[in-house]
C-alpha cells in the first residue's frame with residue numbers, strides 16, 4: 001500500500017494537471033449522434049416543466065450529480081465544501097472522491113465529512129476503489145466510509161486503465177465481483193459501481209446486477225481521460241498514457257447498453273457538458289447525469305458565483321430541452337423521440353440494440369423495469 005503522503009501528493013497532482021492541461025478525450029462521448037425530434041406543439045407551459053426526480057431515496061430538483069473528485073488533502077476539503085454547498089443549494093447530488101486517504105490517515109476525515117455538514121439534505125455518494133475492496137477493506141471500513149459523509153449510496157469505482165498505466169498502480173482486480181456480492185449483502189446502503197472513463201458494457205452490467213449492485217455510473221469515454229492525466233504526470237518513455245488516451249466505450253453507447261440489458265439505475269458520466277447533454281443522457285436510458293471537470297475550476301478558485309452560474313445554465317438548458325420535446329417531467333423525457341445516428345448507431349447496431357425504437361419514442365428495454373412509465 002502507498003504511503004498516505006504519496007496518496008495525497010498524487011491526488012493534488014491530478015487536480016493540477018486537470019486544470020492546467022487539456023486532458024479531455026479526443027473522441028467524443030457521442031452526444032452529437034443523438035438528436036431530439038422537435039415537438040412543435042408541446043401542449044404545456046414552460047413553467048409547468050419539472051426537472052424533479054427521486055433517486056436513491058432522495059428528491060432532487062434536477063437529475064444532475066456533481067461527480068466524485070476529491071478529498072484527502074486540505075485543498076480537497078475546501079473543494080468538497082464548495083461543491084457540497086452548491087449541491088445543497090440547487091438540490092442536486094454530490095459524490096466525493098476516493099475515501100481511501102481518510103482510511104489511511106484519520107486526520108483527513110474532515111476533508112470528506114465536510115460534505116455532510118454543507119449538504120445535510122441532498123443526495124450524497126461515498127466512494128472507494130475496487131482494488132481497495134479486493135485488497136481487504138471489510139464491512140468496518142466501508143461503514144466508516146459511508147458514515148463519514150452520511151452517504152445515501154456507496155460508489156465503488158473501477159479504474160483498471162489508470163491503475164495499469166500508473167507506476168504505483170494497484171492492479172489487483174481478481175475476485176472483484178465476488179467481493180461486490182459480499183459487500184452488497186453486508187452493508188446498509190445500496191452499492192453503485194462507477195467506471196471512471198472507460199464505460200461499462202452490457203455483459204458486465206448484467207454480472208453486476210447479479211452481484212446485487214443497484215446502480216451503475218457508466219463513467220464513459222468522451223470527457224476527462226485518466227490516461228491523459230497519467231500521461232502528463234509521468235511523461236514516461238513508454239508513452240502508455242498517450243497510447244491509451246482514447247480507450248473506452250463512449251458515454252452514450254455505454255448508457256444505452258446498460259439501460260437496455262439491466263433494470264439498474266443508470267448514471268451517465270463522462271463528457272456531459274451542457275443541460276442538452278443531460279437531457280440526451282436521460283433520453284437514451286440514464287436516470288441522472290454526472291458532471292465532474294466543469295465544476296473543478298470554480299471550486300478550486302473558490303468562485304461560488306461561477307459555480308452557481310454553471311449550475312443555473314445546466315438546469316435552464318435542460319428545462320428548455322424538455323419544453324421543446326414536450327416533456328412535462330423526466331419520465332416524459334425518457335420516452336421522447338430521439339434519433340441516434342453516426343458512430344453511436346453503428347456501435348449499438350453491432351451490439352444488438354434496435355436504435356430505430358428510439359426514433360419512434362419506444363425503448364429497447366426488455367427487462368421492462370427501467371422502461372419509462374406509460375402516462
Ligand SMILES: Cc1cc2nc3c(=O)[nH]c(=O)nc-3n(C[C@H](O)[C@H](O)[C@H](O)COP(=O)(O)O)c2cc1C
Nearest residue numbers: 015067068069097098157223224270271291292293
Ligand atoms: C480531479 C478529478 C478527480 C477524480 N477523482 C475520482 C475519484 O476519486 N473517484 C471516482 O470515482 N472518480 C473520480 N473522478 C472521475 C469523475 O468522477 C468522472 O467520472 C470523470 O471525470 C468523467 O466526468 P467528466 O468528463 O465530467 O470530468 C475524478 C475526476 C477528476 C476530474
